[in-house]
Amino acid sequence: MRIVVVDPSRTILKAVSRLLENDGHLVSAFSEGQEALDCIKSAPDVSVLMTSAELASMSGLELCWEARLLSGRDRALYIILMSSNAEQTHVVNALDSGADEFIRKPPAGEELYARLRTAERLLRQQRELMVLAYLDSLTGVLNRRAFFDKAGDLVDAGQRFAAVMFDIDHFKHVNDSHGHNVGDQVLRVIGREARNGNAVLGRLGGEEFAIVLEGTSLPAATLYAEELRRQLADLSFKEAGQTFSITASFGVAERAADESIDQLLKRADAALYQAKRSGRNRVVAAAEAGEQEAPWSKRLRSGRRSGGEQPVPAAAGAASDAGTPDEAQARAHAANIRSGEAAAVRAFVLDNEFKIAAIVGKVLEAGGFAARTFTAVPQFFAELTLDPPDLVVLDLSLGDSNAVEIICRLKASGYGGKVLLIGGRDETTLCDITQVGANHGLAMLPPLKKPFRPADVRQRYLSEQTVRAAEPNLPQPPGEGFWPALADYQAAS
Numbered sequence: 001m002r003i004v005v006v007d008p009s010r011t012i013l014k015a016v017s018r019l020l021e022n023d024g025h026l027v028s029a030f031s032e033g034q035e036a037l038d039c040i041k042s043a044p045d046v047s048v049l050m051t052s053a054e055l056a057s058m059s060g061l062e063l064c065w066e067a068r069l070l071s072g073r074d075r076a077l078y079i080i081l082m083s084s085n086a087e088q089t090h091v092v093n094a095l096d097s098g099a100d101e102f103i104r105k106p107p108a109g110e111e112l113y114a115r116l117r118t119a120e121r122l123l124r125q126q127r128e129l130m131v132l133a134y135l136d137s138l139t140g141v142l143n144r145r146a147f148f149d150k151a152g153d154l155v156d157a158g159q160r161f162a163a164v165m166f167d168i169d170h171f172k173h174v175n176d177s178h179g180h181n182v183g184d185q186v187l188r189v190i191g192r193e194a195r196n197g198n199a200v201l202g203r204l205g206g207e208e209f210a211i212v213l214e215g216t217s218l219p220a221a222t223l224y225a226e227e228l229r230r231q232l233a234d235l236s237f238k239e240a241g242q243t244f245s246i247t248a249s250f251g252v253a254e255r256a257a258d259e260s261i262d263q264l265l266k267r268a269d270a271a272l273y274q275a276k277r278s279g280r281n282r283v284v285a286a287a288e289a290g291e292q293e294a295p296w297s298k299r300l301r302s303g304r305r306s307g308g309e310q311p312v313p314a315a316a317g318a319a320s321d322a323g324t325p326d327e328a329q330a331r332a333h334a335a336n337i338r339s340g341e342a343a344a345v346r347a348f349v350l351d352n353e354f355k356i357a358a359i360v361g362k363v364l365e366a367g368g369f370a371a372r373t374f375t376a377v378p379q380f381f382a383e384l385t386l387d388p389p390d391l392v393v394l395d396l397s398l399g400d401s402n403a404v405e406i407i408c409r410l411k412a413s414g415y416g417g418k419v420l421l422i423g424g425r426d427e428t429t430l431c432d433i434t435q436v437g438a439n440h441g442l443a444m445l446p447p448l449k450k451p452f453r454p455a456d457v458r459q460r461y462l463s464e465q466t467v468r469a470a471e472p473n474l475p476q477p478p479g480e481g482f483w484p485a486l487a488d489y490q491a492a493s
Contacts, residue, residue: 001120002026002043006036006051006063007082012106016050016082019109023116033058037066044075047123048116052105053083053094061097062359065451068098073149074134076126078119082107092397093353096424098451136203138184139191147202151212151261154200156455161214162221162254163261165268166228168207169247169280178239186237186246193231199224210265218254218285225250225283233281249275253286345461349373350380350406351395356450360393360422367454369461381409388415391461396423396430403433411440420460421447438467 003025007013010031017027028046030036033055040046049067053060064079071077081094082105091102100122101115134146142150154161168174168190175183187207194201200212213221232248251272255264267286275284347369351357357373364371369391374380377398384392392410396403403421410419419442421434430447437444444467445460 001047001116001123002028002045003048003050003116004036004039004046005029006033006049006055006060007031007105008052008054008056012052015106016112019107019112020116022109023113025116032056033060033063037063037070040067040070040077047076048078048080048119050080050082053081053085053090059355059359061093061355062362064094064098065359065363068451069453073146074130076123076130078123080115080119089353092424093356096450097356097359136191139187139203141191141195141209142200142202144202144204147200147204147210147212148261150200150202154212154214155255155259155261156453156459159214160216160255161212162216162218162252163264163268164211164213164221164225164228164250164252165204165265165272166209166211166225166248166250167272167276169249169276171207171246174244174246178242178244182237182239189235189237190232190246190248193235194228210268216254218252221252221254222283222285225252229281229283247281249280250283251275251286252283345369345391346389347371347391347393348380348384348389349393349395350377350398351375352398353395356395360395363452363454364393364457367456367458369457377406381413384410384415385413388417390417392417392419393457394419394421396421396425396433404436407433407437407440407442410437411442415442418443418445418461418466420445420457422450422452423447424450434467435470438469441469 003020005013005016005020005027006029007016008031013029013031017029020027028036028039028043030039033051034057036049036051037058040049049063051060051063051067055063058066060081060083064081067077067079078101079099080101080103081099082103083090083094084105086102086104094102101119103112103115134143134149135141136143151161151163168186171183171186174186187203190209191201191203194209194211196211198213200214202210204210211224213224216224229248229250232246234245236243236245249272251268251270251274253264253268253271271284271286275282278284345368347364349357349360349364349371351360351373352375354373354375357375361371361373371393372383372389374383392415394403394406398406403423407419419437421430421437421444423430427447427449430449434444434447445463446465446467448456448460
């Protein structure tokens with residue numbers, strides 16, 4: 001395996017590197033966290049990160065957090081934090097920040113080798129699961145969910161890109177005339193032919209495919225689609241001595257500012273429908289398709305990141321739709337975040353662990369918030385009373401205090417902003433305590449498990465959707481047989 005090792009001590013670096021190389025591993029050693037992170041970003045073959053907790057410019061916990069986010073959905077990465085401090089709180093913070101394993105420093109050779117054998121087994125299993133979860137089993141291209149995840153990442157990053165949707169013409173005739181086995185073979189060949197290292201290609205379902213072209217304009221994407229159309233039309237297939245060919249129709253659209261992936265593909269879908277109506281085997285750009293819907297389409301819904309994230313709405317509503325003053329203020333804050341005016345949207349972070357609070361503060365700032373971090377509950381409430389923020393980010397574990405206690409105090413203080421609960425525990429616990437806050441009348445956002453991205457917080461804040469308070473447990477009405485039975489009882493008495 002290729003392993004990145006990070007430690008400020010050259011002696012430790014040499015010792016650990018020698019142990020790993022003696023076990024047959026390829027080692028890249030660094031004394032700075034940022035250098036190690038850059039290496040992991042640029043080298044997809046890095047399988048393991050071993051980092052000291054004690055680093056200079058970037059803490060080991062922060063490096064674990066950032067590296068875990070890099071591993072994402074399509075990359076397996078095993079993270080080991082090394083430290084001479086084995087206190088329980090330190091270990092918990094390491095695991096909550098994205099580490100898979102904690103080992104005392106300096107590590108003993110045999111123990112380290114055993115842990116790396118465990119890492120190899122887990123990495124192999126993760127890669128196998130990734131193939132099953134994100135690749136279409138028939139064509140080998142991205143499946144629907146993975147495609148929307150990839151495209152959504154480009155939206156989150158504010159990247160310019162274009163989308164191409166295409167559909168095989170008269171595919172039902174292929175299946176009916178030659179059999180579904182031949183139809184499957186056609187789909188496999190199209191998946192192979194449409195692959196391009198610079199494009200994100202996915203099968204949305206049936207004979208429908210979609211492509212995202214990063215950094216591409218509408219004219220360039222249209223030319224790309226036209227070349228692919230000709231390429232597919234030149235294919236020939238043989239079955240039972242018969243030769244046949246296929247054609248495909250294409251719709252192309254370039255993403256507009258603040259446009260979601262669903263909205264973009266809806267326009268490309270309409271252009272594809274126009275290509276179908278005008279004779280098939282052609283490319284139509286969205287500008288030619290107008291606002292027309294595509295009634296035959298399978299109706300694109302991404303359902304991306306089903307772990308509770310809400311979609312980001314389009315631009316904030318007009319003044320006439322502002323609703324209550326609080327709602328109007330929330331929309332104004334959302335608009336400020338979209339336009340990059342971070343100072344207008346303020347967030348307080350409460351976590352009794354200074355290093356974790358600092359990491360969360362950095363994540364918020366990267367997401368467009370002006371963040372202040374607190375590790376002491378009295379100071380947090382003193383500042384909140386004087387100048388309430390727009391968002392409170394509350395860690396589930398707070399040492400002597402707990403999240404439920406803070407939620408009750410927030411309600412008692414009259415705090416009217418939004419509250420986001422974060423933590424490393426299971427999602428059920430996070431959701432249950434978030435529900436407690438909603439039941440107390442606080443504007444609770446769907447919770448987040450650590451580690452999380454800046455875009456995750458931004459999307460929750462902009463969604464303007466909060467967790468609803470649970471319905472009270474009212475007495476259930478009597479069953480249908482109750483009232484006749486009561487009448488009989490009264491008559492008898």
